[in-house]
Amino acid sequence: MFKVAVVEDDLPTSxxxxxxxxxxxxxxxxxxxxxRDDAESAIAREAYDxxxxxxxxxxxxxxxxxxxxxxxxxxxxxxxxxVSAMPATIYRSIMKALDAWDYLQxxxxxxxxxxxxxxEIIRASRNRNRDSAEPAPVFSDELSIDPLRQSTxxxxxxxxxxxxxxxxxxxxxxxxxxxVVSYDELFQVVKSGRNRDNIRKHISTIRDAFRExxxxxxxxxxxxxxGFRWSDQTFNGPRK
Numbered sequence: 597m598f599k600v601a602v603v604e605d606d607l608p609t610s611x612x613x614x615x616x617x618x619x620x621x622x623x624x625x626x627x628x629x630x631x632r633d634d635a636e637s638a639i640a641r642e643a644y645d646x647x648x649x650x651x652x653x654x655x656x657x658x659x660x661x662x663x664x665x666x667x668x669x670x671x672x673x674x675x676x677x678x679v680s681a682m683p684a685t686i687y688r689s690i691m692k693a694l695d696a697w698d699y700l701q702x703x704x705x706x707x708x709x710x711x712x713x714x715x716e717i718i719r720a721s722r723n724r725n726r727d728s729a730e731p732a733p734v735f736s737d738e739l740s741i742d743p744l745r746q747s748t749x750x751x752x753x754x755x756x757x758x759x760x761x762x763x764x765x766x767x768x769x770x771x772x773x774x775x776v777v778s779y780d781e782l783f784q785v786v787k788s789g790r791n792r793d794n795i796r797k798h799i800s801t802i803r804d805a806f807r808e809x810x811x812x813x814x815x816x817x818x819x820x821x822x823g824f825r826w827s828d829q830t831f832n833g834p835r836k
Contacts, residue, residue, distance in 0.1 A: 598646075599626075600627070603650065605631070616707055632656055664694045678696050681701065697759060777826075
């Protein structure tokens with residue numbers, strides 16, 4: 597049995613998310629929680645395989661942040677998918693700090709987007725648990741990306757902390773390194789917010805994550821009006 601907690605204070609939205617989850621495959625149990633206190637109590641006693649939550653619950657604007665902190669303190673490494681109306685400019689810093697797995701902004705995604713993201717998190721979580729018992733591989737390249745996306749990317753042997761959407765964009769850029777990847781191509785790998793401004797924000801998230809590990813990181817070039825390019829050579833242009 598695969599157990600999922602849905603933490604959402606709006607009943608119709610909670611029911612919709614539950615229905616989407618149950619439609620993905622058999623053998624899933626979904627618990628619904630509507631307040632921070634109830635959710636934290638449930639997370640403390642139950643071993644959930646995935647938590648889907650909103651950031652704002654009732655009058656608590658950052659209740660979801662507290663719940664993610666409680667999950668992280670439990671040392672279970674439970675994947676978290678945030679579904680919130682908060683704009684991307686706000687969620688980037690929150691998700692980066694809390695190590696949530698991915699984020700979908702309400703009103704900007706459809707059922708298929710949610711299901712794709714949900715299933716991808718399930719696969720990534722299962723592969724991570726499977727690989728955790730195996731010896732860590734040794735990489736010679738600066739950037740290592742699993743072609744099947746079964747593990748997070750590594751930069752100079754260190755884990756790059758990125759949500760799944762940003763990982764998809766990075767994998768697309770790296771697969772075509774040396775070539776310009778157009779905005780239209782990048783739209784195909786994001787689950788919501790298919791516009792240039794959102795792509796640029798994801799690119800900024802990727803750059804920030806790399807610069808936490810390597811302050812001189814400068815491999816992603818902005819190609820004005822066209823898209824972005826991963827370069828295997830550093831360049832001296834201004835940082836974007």
